[in-house]
Amino acid sequence: MAALVEEGGGQEPTNRAVAERAQVTEVTVYRHFPSRELLLKGLWEHLNRKDGVRVGMPESPADLLAKIGPLMASFDASPAQIIGRITTQQGRAARSSLDPERREAFQAVVAQAAPGLAEGEQTKAAAVLQLLYSAYGWISLREQWSLTGKPAADALGWAVEVLLADLKSRGAASIAPDPFAQFTQSTFQPES
Known part of the structure; x- marks a missing residue:
């Protein structure tokens, strides 16, 4: 599938085309990748390994900070491939195959960083953190600010x-108790 995607043509390769290219039956493709989503996820993981992106999802706030530099360095090592992954239909489809895992990982980071934060606020925070930790953040710094390498990683790490x-x-x-709640309730009792 990676070869078919790289050859382009604008269309996502079918399982039949993948099977023909790999010289296996279509059933064999389905045995290893029972759904289109799993096939795309496998493609994304293969491309990441091939291009040196081995960082993965963060597991904690500290892990998120520690992984930004290596992630940006891996993007800088193969910019054409990374840009292709976020600008082509095939690349976006493969990338979106990890959306559930991505959301779960960043929600967990936010839950660790701010356990008492309201659910809606957690979602917004997770979305922004994930944006900062992505190829979209990297490409914006690269194209609009000419920041690559360590300066880009430093800027994203700071944010x-x-x-x-x-x-x-x-x-x-x-989650902290309101220090004035008890005072207000006990002091300002209405007179009968």
Whole structure:
């Protein structure tokens, strides 16, 4: 499938075309990849390995910060392939095959950083953190600001640190008891 995608043509390769290219039966393709989503996920993982993107999803706020530099370095090592993955129909389809895992990973990072944060706020924070940790953030810094390598990783790392610190303070504030609640209830009792 990787070869068929690289050859282009604008259309996503069918399972039949993949089977013919691999010189196996279509049933064999389905045995290893029972759904289109799994085939695309397999393609994404193969392309990442091939291009040196071995960073993976973050497992904690600290892990997120530690992985930004290596992730950006892997994007800088093969920019044409990375750009192709986010600008072509095939690349976006393969990338989207990991969306459930991606959402789960970033939701978990936010839950660790700010356990008391409201669910809607957690989703917004996870989405922004994931954007900063993606090829979309990388390409924006590269194309609009001419930042690559360490300066790009530093900028994204700084943004992630600031957001995580803010989330931590918001999360703590939302689960901390209101220091004035008891005072207001006991002091200002209406007279009968």
